[in-house]
Structure formats: C-alpha cells, structure tokens
Amino acid sequence: MELMILSALQPGCPWHRRPGSESRGPCQPDAARAAKRSRHALEGMTTLLAVFLAALASPLAAQQVHRVDDVRLFYHTEGQHAVDAADGNANGIPDQVEDILTQVRAARMMLVQVLGFPEPLKTERFRAARFIDISFRHKDVLKMNGTAYDELQRYNKPGDPPGTLSIAFTVATSVKAPSNLTPAHEFFHLIQYSTTYFKNRWFLEGTARWSERALGTGDLGPARVLSAWPLPDMRKQEIAAMAYDASEHLWNPLAARFDKNGELPGSPVLKQLQAMTYTDGTPVLKDLRLTGWAFIRDVVLELGQIDDLAFRELAYDRWSEENQRSPKNEAFMWCAIEAVARRHAMQR
Numbered sequence: 001m002e003l004m005i006l007s008a009l010q011p012g013c014p015w016h017r018r019p020g021s022e023s024r025g026p027c028q029p030d031a032a033r034a035a036k037r038s039r040h041a042l043e044g045m046t047t048l049l050a051v052f053l054a055a056l057a058s059p060l061a062a063q064q065v066h067r068v069d070d071v072r073l074f075y076h077t078e079g080q081h082a083v084d085a086a087d088g089n090a091n092g093i094p095d096q097v098e099d100i101l102t103q104v105r106a107a108r109m110m111l112v113q114v115l116g117f118p119e120p121l122k123t124e125r126f127r128a129a130r131f132i133d134i135s136f137r138h139k140d141v142l143k144m145n146g147t148a149y150d151e152l153q154r155y156n157k158p159g160d161p162p163g164t165l166s167i168a169f170t171v172a173t174s175v176k177a178p179s180n181l182t183p184a185h186e187f188f189h190l191i192q193y194s195t196t197y198f199k200n201r202w203f204l205e206g207t208a209r210w211s212e213r214a215l216g217t218g219d220l221g222p223a224r225v226l227s228a229w230p231l232p233d234m235r236k237q238e239i240a241a242m243a244y245d246a247s248e249h250l251w252n253p254l255a256a257r258f259d260k261n262g263e264l265p266g267s268p269v270l271k272q273l274q275a276m277t278y279t280d281g282t283p284v285l286k287d288l289r290l291t292g293w294a295f296i297r298d299v300v301l302e303l304g305q306i307d308d309l310a311f312r313e314l315a316y317d318r319w320s321e322e323n324q325r326s327p328k329n330e331a332f333m334w335c336a337i338e339a340v341a342r343r344h345a346m347q348r
Helices: 033-042 050-055 095-114 182-195 201-214 233-240 246-258 268-275 293-313 327-347
Strands: 064-068 071-075 131-137 146-148 166-172
Touching: 064 095, 071 095, 095 131, 095 182, 095 201, 095 268, 131 182, 146 182, 166 182, 182 201, 182 293, 201 246, 201 293, 233 246, 233 327, 246 293, 246 327, 293 327
Parallel strands: 071 131, 131 166
Antiparallel strands: 064 071, 146 166
16 A cells, blocks of 8 residues: 655744745755765665674673574573573573564564565665674663664674674563563664654654553553644643653653554465464464554654754754754644645555
8 A cells, every 4th residue: 555655834844934045855865865864874884883782792601593584683592691591482592582483573564464564675765785684682781671772784694794783672681572572663773763763752762652552451651631633832841751651641641542443454374374383382462453543654654754854944963863853854744744634544
C-alpha cells in the first residue's frame, strides 16, 4: 500500500513563509539531501561505543554467536556478562539467546512486514549495513535493560569481509524475552534511527513504549484524556519534558483518537507470527490487537521528511547529538504530528 507522507502546509508551522523567500512544504526534497544523509550516517562509525565494545569482547571466555539470516546475537557463557546457560530444548543454544533473537525477528516481521514501518537495513541511512547485531551486558554495568545505537558500526568480526557494517543494540543479561519486551523496544529504536535524526526523548521513548504492545498483551497502554487538540503551547512544553511517560500523556491518547478499531491487519505474515513460540512453548504474539499503528507509522515517516527541513532552517552544520536532541526541533516535530493527525481525522 502506498503511503501518503506529504504534509498539508499550515500557517502555524515555522516554515510556512519566510520574508523574501518562496513558500515551501515540509517534505519538499532538498538537492543536498542524499549527500547530507550519507555524510551523517557514516559519521563516527569508526569509533565504537565503549559499552558495546566491552559487550563484544571478554577475556574470560570465547564469544559465541547465534545467527538467523541477517540478525546476529553475540554472547558468552562464562564471566560477568554470561547469559543463562539453561538449554531446555538441548540444541546447544541457551534458551535466553534463542528467545531474544526470536522476539527481535517477530518484532521485525510485525512492524515492517505487517504494519509497514521502514525496514532499517533498507533505509537511506542504514542501507550500507549488512547485519543487525545484538550483544549482552550485565545490568550492573549497562544500568538499564537495553540500549540501541544510532550510528553504523564496524566490528571486524571473524569471517566478516573488510568494511562490513552493522546496526546494533545491547540488552542486559537479566532480560528474558518471554516476560520482557526490551528486545522489541530496542528494535523499534533502530526503526526510528533509520528514518529520522530527531532524538527528542518524548518522541523517541514515548513511541517505543507504545510499540511494545505490538507483541505484548492488550491493544494500548494507559492513556490520559486529551483536553484539547491541537495541544496548547504550555501542554506541549510539559510533554517535551517527558520520556517514557509521553506514551501515556500523548501517543496513546492520539492512537486511540485516530483508531477506534485497534485490530491488526490480516496477512500471511501475521499467521506466521501467531505460530511463533518461545523455547518454553508460550506464544510470542499475545493477541491480535494494536491501536494506532497506522497513525504512529505515519508520524515516524513524516518526521523522516521534516528533519531535512529542520536541518536547513535551523542552520545545523551536522546532526550532532546536541542537535538531534535540541528543543529547537520541537516546533517542526509538532507541525509534523499535527499534519498527520489532520490526515487521519479526514479518514475517519
């Protein structure tokens, strides 16, 4: 299905008209777009994040790998960062490792093939990558259940051709996929990173928290009542100060507003998902409901267009970490969200 991602130009948007310049839409292609994307996608790829380097190298035991197609999970069975060695199906792969890779594969099938979110390895930013690489780190060191990386990585793993690139995330050794949706959450971050440079946390973590229901129980998490839409400026400022809780205060209410059905679209891939199980026999897909998937998908795609305009209008010289998280991005982001909301309101 072809997705319409061009926004309606509205006077309230910061790019509506600049004195002395022509009016232009937020999704109009830029001549330097490809060069800019390529330059910043590769920026810093030769500098490996310390936490991921430590997770992929252990002096205490040889590293092992579990691979299915282009997804690889690197792990140890001894040392501080060792996984649970339980192997109930006696296939030589720890159940914890199998289950996490199964959840990532299921999240990818659901979000990309069933719901139409971008495939990270086929996007302009990450299409040079060959693998999705996952590693483990003890939670006492990682300090969280998982973390995803927004730059291409070059690990020079044994057997990799020179110059092999990956996109990656790390999960804590305490994470057990049958009861924890962290791997799916981190995969959603890869979708976000592959599509837009905006990393304001109210968007980044708020929509990633929403996405957990794609495989989890229930169609939607907690949702506050929206007193008005579009939101007044003061409420926007409050939302912008949030992270995970933005799902409850913004994204879930908007999802419910524009999707009264909450049903997943039927497809052969969905039937495959229904048959997938963890090593303990429990189903990976808990139900057939997810509210607001089309709205959230279209917001992610829209932000992937608007960030080019923000880059020009805000006179950024590069997408530094500071610029990716800057409050200056918010006016552009709100206009994109409101444009998608108008389109979905007309479809109801």
